[in-house]
Amino acid sequence: MTESDILRLLETDYFDKILGFCCLRMNTREEAEDLAQDIVLELLKILRRGQTIDSLGAFCWRVSNNLFLKRLRQKKTGGTVYLPEDIVSSDSIEEEITRRETENLLRREIAFLSENYRKAVVLHYFDGKSVADIAGILRKSPGTVKWWLHDARNLLKEGIHTMREFGERSFRPENLVLSCQFFPGADGEPMSCAKRKSAQNILLAAYRQPLTIEELCTELGIAAPYIEDEVQYLTYNQLMRKVGADRYQTDFVILENPSSRMYDQITEACFPAFSDKLFAFLEDHRSLLTSPEYNPAGFSWERLLWVYIHMVTEFMTSRYKGAECHVITSDKVPERPNGGSWIALGFTDSSEPPERPPYSYEEWDGPVHRPSEYVQSFHHWWSGLDSNVFFDLPEGVFPLCGGILTGKTDSSTLSDDQKYLLSIALDKHLLVKDGDTFRPNYYSCKYDRLVKLAELTNTVYPQFKPHLDAAYKIITDTLVPDVPKHLMDQAANRLSNHLHIFITRSLHDAVGRGLLSVPTETDRNWLSLYAAEI
Helix, strand or coil: CCHHHHHHHHHHHHHHHHHHHHHHHCCCHHHHHHHHHHHHHHHHHHHHCCCCCCCHHHHHHHHHHHHHHHHHHHHHHHCCCCCCHHHCCCCCHHHHHHHHHHHHHHHHHHHCCCHHHHHHHHHHHHCCCCHHHHHHHHCCCHHHHHHHHHHHHHHHHHHHCCCCCCCHHHCCCCCCEEEEEEECCCCCCCHHHHCCHHHHHHHHHCCCCCEEHHHHHHHHCCCHHHHHHHHHHHHHCCCEEEECCCEEEECCEEEECCCHHHHHHHHHHHCCHHHHHHHHHHHHCHHHHCCCCCCCCCCCHHHHHHHHHHHHHHHHHHHHHHHHCCCCCHHHCCECCCCCEEEEEEEECCCCCCCCCCCCCCCCCCCEEEHHHCEEECCCHHHCCCCHHHHCCCCCHHHHHHHHHHCCCCHHHCCHHHHHHHHHHHHCCCEEEECCEEEECCEEEEHHHHHHHHHHHHHHHHHHHHHHHHHHHHHHHHHHHHCCHHHHHHHHHHHHHHHHHHHHHHHHHHHHCCCCCCCCCCCHHHCCCEEEEC
16 A cells, blocks of 8 residues: 555545544543644654555554553643543553553454354453353353354454444434335334334345344444344344345335435326326216215215225226236235234435425325225325324224214214224214214215226226326336345335325326315315225
């Protein structure tokens, strides 16, 4: 390595670390900068003498530590000491500091050893166990224990003489949001598995390539015992997979929220032609869709379109996903360790916010559904609708509401549990009390009517398919390059979600054309919700 190479590395990789080293050890920023300047000058002076540098990191560490100790010796008689009070009276401050620095470095490096090495070192050097004792405790042969101790000593020696470079996630963690398709586990897996920042950033760090425990420790700046625990938990819950003997990799698709440009391209390619065809189809069947068998609540046509646009478009996109996108269907989703069968979907957004109005049409928060209650809802942020109001509803609310509305359940003879569910339905405006009766504030009709509407939609599906083709090509061209190869088999389940722009864009167009009712505080959360009566 030439002198110019070393100088360039110092400037790009080490000057900031040297200043950080000084700031951690000095009382003021001014003193830290002064010490850092002395260190840099000393480094340059040594380089000018032509000294051979085998390891630039170790070289910087030695010079920095030596000048720091020299500064302490110079300050000894001046009454300023940068150490705890219990060692001020030591006969050899330099020896005491060197010992403490070495101990701190040793503890740090032990914390970053892998589990087998770390256990062997702690048992042997801290607990005083013999090799034979350790072999019995760890259920390994004495030869294996000797091998671990030998390798661990070499790793510790190397680590102590190296300025360990933590990854950016150690001080700038990212946010990862998990969702899923199909049926969550008993404790809300996979969403519950990544509530902690440590788990989120392990998954993000190991997304593009498998990493060892040590590499994850360095990237996150967290000791190995805690990383091992997180990785074991994530691997058990099948959010990570073990690759080879000692590496781990994230096992589901994580993508940033795409830029507005992708949605602009879809809009240019598919709209308003798609909306025109959709509104014409609905208008052609208006008399059927407003009849009592499809509209038992007697909603206005403008109110019904909120749900029919959602419903019919969802029928089309669901058919397209199954036929053209090669998605993993519900019958092929693996059963998970804690119950449920799901495919995890990861969302992260490190991009700059798009230059959009506050309620941009491409943002959505759905569809969300409860298969056991035959209910589906679509929430769109640009209309101020939030899916949390749907998830916050306790199980059993919709069956109770359906029973009351159809007369199958007598509201005057409810159990305590049923009375609680009814109070929730009234408080959240799912039902509206009208004298002694109740009327619904959401759309519902018999299941067989929804099946007939899906069959009716199938007859015009070929007219809409070219628009879906064009949109999906834009989506895959934009996002597939960011999907690791080992996840391509499940990528379609993540990518095809963006076809929901056909719902939000069509609703947005309908608002612009004055086709939809104006949301009110009592109905806005349930405008695009529909329930099937079995």
